[in-house]
Amino acid sequence: MRKTMILGLALCLVAGIVACKKGGGDYAALGKYAEIGPTVDKFIAANEDFVAALEKSGSADDVAAALNAVADKMTELAPKMKAIAEKFPEFKTQGEPPAELKPLNDRIMAVMGKMMGAMSKAAPYMSDPRVQAAQEKYGQAMAGMQ
Numbered sequence: 791m792r793k794t795m796i797l798g799l800a801l802c803l804v805a806g807i808v809a810c811k812k813g814g815g816d817y818a819a820l821g822k823y824a825e826i827g828p829t830v831d832k833f834i835a836a837n838e839d840f841v842a843a844l845e846k847s848g849s850a851d852d853v854a855a856a857l858n859a860v861a862d863k864m865t866e867l868a869p870k871m872k873a874i875a876e877k878f879p880e881f882k883t884q885g886e887p888p889a890e891l892k893p894l895n896d897r898i899m900a901v902m903g904k905m906m907g908a909m910s911k912a913a914p915y916m917s918d919p920r921v922q923a924a925q926e927k928y929g930q931a932m933a934g935m936q
Contacts, residue, residue, distance in 0.1 A: 821890045823878070829870045830894055836863035837901045844908035850918035857924035861931040868934035875935075 817827030843856035875881060880888070887895045915921050 819890065820894075823888065823890055826874050826878075829867060829874060832863070833867055833871065834894075834897055834901060836860055836867065837898075837905065839863075841901060841904045841908045844905075844912050847912055847915070850915040850921050853912045853915045854918070854920040854924040856912075857921065857928045861924065861928040864928070864931035865934060868931060871935040 817824040820827055837860070840856055840860035843859065844853065847853045847856060912921075916925070
């Protein structure tokens with residue numbers, strides 16, 4: 791179960807690095823990557839909402855609801871994120887994002903750091919069948935981004 795969650799987080803991180811963006815909607819600073827800005831904003835916002843929901847969780851139902859909500863958002867974003875990865879194959883081969891995307895990468899890394907802490911709060915509920923089902927849905931949504 792823990793390995794599945796770590797895999798999900800890793801996939802989320804990879805998808806995030808693939809599609810980094812500067813906050814606030816000024817996409818011109820992204821240069822040739824400006825078109826990915828709106829999608830990445832939604833990706834980051836979905837993960838921020840997920841972290842906030844996990845931090846407030848106090849039951850298996852809360853954790854399952856948070857996982858289901860983020861899975862729904864990621865399922866919606868998956869085709870766009872996949873298209874970004876196909877249009878910009880350099881993301882798959884680079885260890886570092888292009889300089890234009892550094893601010894986005896920083897935002898994504900910050901939310902991923904918070905996510906690790908929030909996941910520890912959710913850990914006691916991971917054996918609940920509702921949480922496991924939601925976790926599976928989340929994993930499928932994240933796999934759709936590859």
